[in-house]
Amino acid sequence: MIAAGVPAERAESLAEVLLYADMLGIHSHGVMRIARYIECIRSGGIHPLAPLQILEESPCMMRVSANGGLGIPASCEVIRRLIKKAGSQALAAASVSHSDHYGAAGYYALKLAENGLIGFSMSNTCPLIAVTGAAAAGIGNNPFAYAAPAGRYRAVLFDVCMSVVASGKIQLAADNGKPIPEGWILDCTGKPTTDPKEIYNGAIMLPFAQHKGYGFAVMVELLSGVLSGAGILDGVHSWNMIPGEDANTGHFFLAINPKFFGGLETFVSRTEEMIDKLHSAPTLEGVKQIYYPGELEFQSEARALKDGIDLPQSAGEALAKAAAAVGIQI
Amino acid sequence: MIAAGVPAERAESLAEVLLYADMLGIHSHGVMRIARYIECIRSGGIHPLAPLQILEESPCMMRVSANGGLGIPASCEVIRRLIKKAGSQALAAASVSHSDHYGAAGYYALKLAENGLIGFSMSNTCPLIAVTGAAAAGIGNNPFAYAAPAGRYRAVLFDVCMSVVASGKIQLAADNGKPIPEGWILDCTGKPTTDPKEIYNGAIMLPFAQHKGYGFAVMVELLSGVLSGAGILDGVHSWNMIPGEDANTGHFFLAINPKFFGGLETFVSRTEEMIDKLHSAPTLEGVKQIYYPGELEFQSEARALKDGIDLPQSAGEALAKAAAAVGIQI
Numbered sequence: 001m002i003a004a005g006v007p008a009e010r011a012e013s014l015a016e017v018l019l020y021a022d023m024l025g026i027h028s029h030g031v032m033r034i035a036r037y038i039e040c041i042r043s044g045g046i047h048p049l050a051p052l053q054i055l056e057e058s059p060c061m062m063r064v065s066a067n068g069g070l071g072i073p074a075s076c077e078v079i080r081r082l083i084k085k086a087g088s089q090a091l092a093a094a095s096v097s098h099s100d101h102y103g104a105a106g107y108y109a110l111k112l113a114e115n116g117l118i119g120f121s122m123s124n125t126c127p128l129i130a131v132t133g134a135a136a137a138g139i140g141n142n143p144f145a146y147a148a149p150a151g152r153y154r155a156v157l158f159d160v161c162m163s164v165v166a167s168g169k170i171q172l173a174a175d176n177g178k179p180i181p182e183g184w185i186l187d188c189t190g191k192p193t194t195d196p197k198e199i200y201n202g203a204i205m206l207p208f209a210q211h212k213g214y215g216f217a218v219m220v221e222l223l224s225g226v227l228s229g230a231g232i233l234d235g236v237h238s239w240n241m242i243p244g245e246d247a248n249t250g251h252f253f254l255a256i257n258p259k260f261f262g263g264l265e266t267f268v269s270r271t272e273e274m275i276d277k278l279h280s281a282p283t284l285e286g287v288k289q290i291y292y293p294g295e296l297e298f299q300s301e302a303r304a305l306k307d308g309i310d311l312p313q314s315a316g317e318a319l320a321k322a323a324a325a326v327g328i329q330i
Numbered sequence: 331m332i333a334a335g336v337p338a339e340r341a342e343s344l345a346e347v348l349l350y351a352d353m354l355g356i357h358s359h360g361v362m363r364i365a366r367y368i369e370c371i372r373s374g375g376i377h378p379l380a381p382l383q384i385l386e387e388s389p390c391m392m393r394v395s396a397n398g399g400l401g402i403p404a405s406c407e408v409i410r411r412l413i414k415k416a417g418s419q420a421l422a423a424a425s426v427s428h429s430d431h432y433g434a435a436g437y438y439a440l441k442l443a444e445n446g447l448i449g450f451s452m453s454n455t456c457p458l459i460a461v462t463g464a465a466a467a468g469i470g471n472n473p474f475a476y477a478a479p480a481g482r483y484r485a486v487l488f489d490v491c492m493s494v495v496a497s498g499k500i501q502l503a504a505d506n507g508k509p510i511p512e513g514w515i516l517d518c519t520g521k522p523t524t525d526p527k528e529i530y531n532g533a534i535m536l537p538f539a540q541h542k543g544y545g546f547a548v549m550v551e552l553l554s555g556v557l558s559g560a561g562i563l564d565g566v567h568s569w570n571m572i573p574g575e576d577a578n579t580g581h582f583f584l585a586i587n588p589k590f591f592g593g594l595e596t597f598v599s600r601t602e603e604m605i606d607k608l609h610s611a612p613t614l615e616g617v618k619q620i621y622y623p624g625e626l627e628f629q630s631e632a633r634a635l636k637d638g639i640d641l642p643q644s645a646g647e648a649l650a651k652a653a654a655a656v657g658i659q660i
Contacts, residue, residue, distance in 0.1 A: 058590060060419065061421065061590055090388055091391065093586065131608060131611060132620070132621070133620050133621070135611075138620075148556075208539035209538035211623075215488035218486065218622070222476075228591070232600060256557070260393075261391070270562060277564065278469070281460075281465075284465045291462070292548070
């Protein structure tokens with residue numbers, strides 16, 4: 001990223017957020033994304049030096065423009081400032097406009113949780129999902145995440161998109177040449193398909209739980225797109241490669257400070273109590289244990305810290321492509 | 331409700347919230363609930379005169395106990411105060427503990443939206459849903475709603491619970507003697523069933539979209555239960571009839587004021603733009619039009635305003651039962 005013209009501090013943010021995803025086993029949002037970021041930078045669609053611009057600010061909020069810069073370093077800077085605000089306020093929120101792909105939504109929520117806050121993170125995307133009754137993609141596969149401090153359980157962490165499965169998983173299936181189950185996507189003409197390659201050919205994702213996934217996608221659009229001043233629905237351009245234009249992706253972050261609601265210690269011990277209860281449920285036949293949200297991801301993280309990250313082949317190929325693009329031998 | 335010992339102002343809140351649900355076509359959360367509220371009051375499980383107690387307060391938050399009183403009037407009072415707070419703050423939130431059933435979650439979110447705010451409303455409930463992998467109910471069918479002002483479109487309104495369908499719908503099916511599709515519930519031994527009467531026999535609801543519904547249910551539990559100081563998971567007692575104990579249901583409300591994020595007018599016109607775009611999507615064969623979240627409910631509300639409310643028979647029977655319990659002839 002530094003060889004592509006990204007300042008060192010921003011490259012560090014990129015490394016941290018992308019490695020977070022790989023460590024938690026979410027390779028679709030890991031280092032393999034570097035290749036696309038570099039493509040966008042080299043074509044002039046993302047400006048790696050764009051300064052963060054504060055449009056409005058109060059002790060509990062900030063409205064920010066990323067000015068067509070990289071979504072990840074902009075979001076990391078916003079989270080640093082939000083943590084400060086939420087230290088002295090029961091609630092603090094930040095919206096970001098004129099941004100781009102911000103990586104795994106859960107990273108930012110977890111960062112807030114690691115600082116004793118209940119954190120929320122969400123972003124709109126270009127249209128990828130057919131809303132209920134529609135035959136074309138009309139709304140983004142808007143990621144939504146929350147996290148909360150949980151004492152001896154590291155954190156509660158939940159990170160989802162609005163489709164039945166993440167597009168990254170379909171891309172991985174395509175890269176690995178494996179078919180996908182029916183009901184995940186429609187092809188570009190609105191017909192069911194099990195060919196994951198259709199994702200590169202205008203396929204339409206379907207929302208989870210029909211109108212429920214649609215409704216949650218609209219919630220993210222209202223906060224990340226409408227409220228922030230970013231693009232709305234097809235006003236967002238994914239992986240923007242057009243010089244002089246920006247993707248105009250929007251993000252929204254919210255922090256709730258339990259210090260103001262009975263105290264952090266009480267909140268953490270009560271969260272532990274909640275997890276203990278979830279763990280103690282009788283299991284279905286063949287199920288070994290109940291997981292709390294985030295538990296499987298943290299197990300993957302612990303393995304990665306011990307043994308290193310086991311990257312899929314497609315990630316290695318993407319990294320090699322990125323390196324070649326900026327003239328680095330790996 | 332007045333005949334059952336509820337002060338007139340609180341009875342008015344109950345009438346407004348329950349009629350809201352009936353007008354929007356959500357009869358499961360309408361006036362039919364009065365019978366259960368009266369049963370709880372008469373058995374001593376709900377105290378209709380319990381004073382609202384402010385435990386913590388700042389310009390942007392309040393933590394409240396309903397002191398074992400009725401959930402609806404307590405929540406209406408909290409929403410009135412939250413609207414005032416959010417007038418001068420970008421964000422305001424309130425948590426409620428020691429409460430009971432608060433009716434349709436969407437009412438409170440819509441009330442905030444009618445006052446120019448983006449509103450969120452949620453509540454935990456007694457365990458009704460099997461979390462992913464579990465063979466018993468471990469978490470509530472926690473309702474979650476949001477609403478936003480939308481100019482010529484009245485509002486955006488989304489109100490869901492975490493099960494594949496609302497328990498009220500299963501109860502209506504049971505009352506009407508109709509079978510339900512497989513995949514909605516398990517019977518009390520963990521086996522699939524299409525008999526809606528199992529809902530009165532310890533049936534276990536299943537979360538929407540598997541782990542996604544589970545994760546959203548935990549989000550509501552963290553804010554409504556853990557943060558508020560209310561009961562957590564099986565610490566909540568539905569339709570409490572035990573004198574001296576309370577249901578200890580918890581609620582959480584959040585208001586975001588667009589005035590601080592670029593202005594209300596801009597937000598409203600951009601929300602209209604979003605809805606226009608959603609409406610303009612090409613439809614699947616056989617689909618007449620695309621609806622935005624809340625549109626169908628507002629159509630029902632408009633019909634009710636014009637022609638009156640068409641109550642299901644079970645609601646009439648529940649009202650007659652309630653009237654008889656307090657010695658009123660209807």
